[in-house]
Amino acid sequence: MASETREPQQQRSREKFARILAATATLLETTPYEELGTKLIAAEAGVSVGVLYRYFTDKEAIVAALVRGWLRLDVEIAERITKEPLPDSSQELLGKLLAAYADRFRREPGYRRAWYQGPRITGLNPERQETNTEIARRLHQSLVRGYAMPDTEQSRRRARLAVEVAANLLDLAFTEQAEGDPEILGDAALMMDCYLFAPPTSN
Structure with a gap:
């Protein structure tokens, strides 16, 4: 049977659902995914295994389900930062975005462990792509609004590619260092900014 999630509607059930997610995130901090079982998760969440399987x-x-929640938060981060007063330079804006996403790796329980040691859930790929597309859209809008980026198909494509590059740079920065490789993180915004504002290319 394929993995499935059934989100509850009633408040008490939603609270149990949230406890199961929180317990899993907490356990991922100390328990390898291969050793993580539903009995252990249920015990940590304070629910029965039967309730978990509901x-x-x-x-x-x-x-x-944890990853879906994190993807929603990723969009909320981009929304919040691009709605705030924009900093003086586009590179500073990109730095703020990268710093916010880097903090997810450092502070979000279970996030880094799930990213590197969790299952490769291919069914989430469309949702990951939708998330990156939405982040790129908000980034592009703020660059056009605040930094005179031309509103063209090429600039929108560059924003989309820059978000993909940023995701890979964050991945690389935190592969071996729990706090992130400072050199990679320090150069990421510069690399993105140079690419985003490079002279347009002809077809």
Whole structure:
């Protein structure tokens, strides 16, 4: 059976659902994914295994639900930062965005462990792409509004590619260092800014 999640509607059930997600995130900080079981998660969440199975078919479904929540937060971060008063330079804006996403790796329980040690859930790929597309859209709008970026198809494509590059740079920065490689993080905004504002290319 494919991994599935059934989100509850009633308040008490939603609270149990949230406890299961929070317990899984906490356990991922100390427990390898391969050793993580539904019995352990249920005990950490203070619910029975039967209750857990009302909402999730298996542990992969729980991690998938965690990731979906993190993707929603990723969009909210971009929305918040691009709605704030824009800094003096586009590179500073990119630095703020990268710093906010880097903090997810450092502070979000279970985030880094799920990213590097969790299951590769291919079914989430469309949602990841939608998230990156939305972040790129908000980034592009702020660059046009605040830094005289031309509103063209090429500039929109560059914003989309810059977001993909940023995701890979963050991945690289935190592969071996829990706090992130400072050199990679320090250069990421510069690299993105140079690319975003490079002279337009002809077809």
